[in-house]
Amino acid sequence: MSVKLKKPTLFYSTTAEVEQDVLNHPYKAEFLISSLFIFIVGFFGSQKLGQLDLAPMTQSVCERGISLPLLQCETQTLLQAPDSANAKYTKNSVNKRSQRKSLIVGMDQSKDAPSLRAQFSSLPDLQTLLEKLKWNNGDEQDAARFLSVITALENGRMNEPGMPSTASSTLDAVWNKYPDLVATSHCLNCSRFYQHILGPFFKAGSKNKERLKQIALGHPRFLQANYQSGQLEVDDLTQIARLQAELLTSEDADTARFIGDILLKNASNGGKKDLSLLHHWSSKGWNGSYAVSDYHKMLQLPQKLLADAWQRGVLAGADNAELTRYLVSTGYRPALRWLLWSHASDLSYFKNRSYQDQIDRYNDLILNLYIDFPIESKDDLTGFYSKNWKNINWDSSSKKWVLKKKAL
């Protein structure tokens, strides 16, 4: 079979022609393999070349002010003297400007480029944005700059998904060197900063133990986290917890319990239990009642203390379901009234607030555990109680609220 060769041409007009030509070629297999091999060598070879550490070379080029296509001098803006636009912010500065490494990578920081604010604003999400920040392992001022930039960028993206937990890994390295700066860089209650960043950092501890010990004083959360990291002596812990109980407020259930435990443990005063500080602590703030709401604690404490703690939670919109349950189950009448009001009065107030979470939990208390009223449905609860309240009493033998006349 003769082979008719086509005139060599640079371009084939159709795919069919290519296939035909290749198939008809006497060395088609070898040729195909060779082409493929050469293609792969070219493809990966060029990538390998690109991965070589060219940083020293590019830095040298940048420092000489040489401009090359595709080469960005990232440190350009930060190394140059402040321009007129920001000169006023540094007019008081007398530090010799050191050779700072850039904190921002992959952004155009040349003179004619749009502002960093504009460039960052165009990035799609916080994660991408944080990828452009790189801690340069610099001095405290660099840390302050870095942290300020992160907060500024977060502020621009407030309420976006991933806020602010994505910043955690970015801040990790800074925390190791300057824990106090990371700690103070955000307001404590902003963007769940504590929950996602500061709390885990504190719990993990730090090289700067003395500094963290000082910070423990400032807030019950810090005290708890420092204690958990094993960096706090028991004496310090007790002294600080007592002071915080007197002067500060619990802002979450967890720390309320933590301080409550310390106060209860140290309540013995010369053989006599002094619960005044625990009473003080558990009856303030949204979450104070959580200090006393563990079942084993409730059994040790007087009803007056428990009722005051519970009452404050109810009035502040953060009722404590464990305390409600305990008080209802021990014949405390205001707790029963509250249960019926919140569960059966159908006021929008109870739907809009944190009460809603508890109301679902109360279903069982009302319908099965502690109430035994002859009613058709729970909708009749408030009507039934309003009519019969004088004859509704706690029956200690059945451990239920029942309709019966009190024996005279």
Add this chain to the structure above:
Amino acid sequence: MCILKNQSFQLFASLLVGSILGAWQLIPSASLSSPPKQKMEKRDIERHYRNTAELEPILSLTLPYKNDSVDAWYRFALSLDDLELGQRYDNSADATPLLSWYTLIAKYKPQALYKLYNQGKLNEMKFNHLLRFGYLKYWDESIVNTDEVLLSNSQAVLTMAYHKGVNKTRVRVKQAFFKLAETQLGRTKKPDLNVENLLFAIKGMSNEEKTKVPELLKSGVFSIDPQYLYRLKLDETFNDNQLIVALIKQYSEKIRDKEKVFASYMADGALLGSKQYIQSMIDNVEFNADQRRADYCAACGLALSTEGLIGFPLINASKVSKLSLENTDSKGAFILSRKGAAQ
């Protein structure tokens, strides 16, 4: 020959194409012209821009030398207010991105911050923030209005108590209380009194001093948030419920709170035996129920302080003015019933 030429050419072309494709992959990550991963709406970009601070000035911030004058540091601290921080927050807000700079000033030249504070140019939020993280430990030695701070700021008292001793601090707060009570009488600007600070100070008072406290509170020399007056009941000095109710009425009189968002003191008053506040809560119960966020829950207050009618039977009776409010039962709760109903 022709075949070989063609083959060489095609092999070379393969190498070229492979190299170009390989190299091309390296370019976009570094290139500024690479498009964003997701398509962004123009209005999102504008919103981000509006709410983001100018970053170049922040990156250019440089502290004065450690041994520079307080004035140099003070000027630096003042200059922070000039930075453009976007529309959402300015430098006075909790979320200012400049907190770490205030930290460095507090660390190296706290006097600069005391100067700002004394001039009213460092707000309470930043002051407390720095105290909370262990800075400005000896604030009482450099701040001019120490007495006012001792009465109003719990964080500051906590810091002082830890570093200078608890008993010494109780005495210091007590002195501030009596001193300001005397000197402020008749003045228009009343110092703020935080009830927690007062309770802290009372533990450092003699019995004679304690007896003076209720009268001084009644004299109205201080400004007190009535929401926290219920806390006084924790100290035996205030074992008279009527006294606390009277104070709640006195300190809530001038509050402009049409929405009654912060009227939680009504429930406190009712629990301490005030019939007036029961009536107010009955009047508010439905209106108050629609508030999305409030520190005052009239229904909760009624549930705790009244017996008899509850829920909608109570609300319905009050609408047709058929509600009767009687004195308290043996447990201290007011009894609510329908007028004319058999008791």
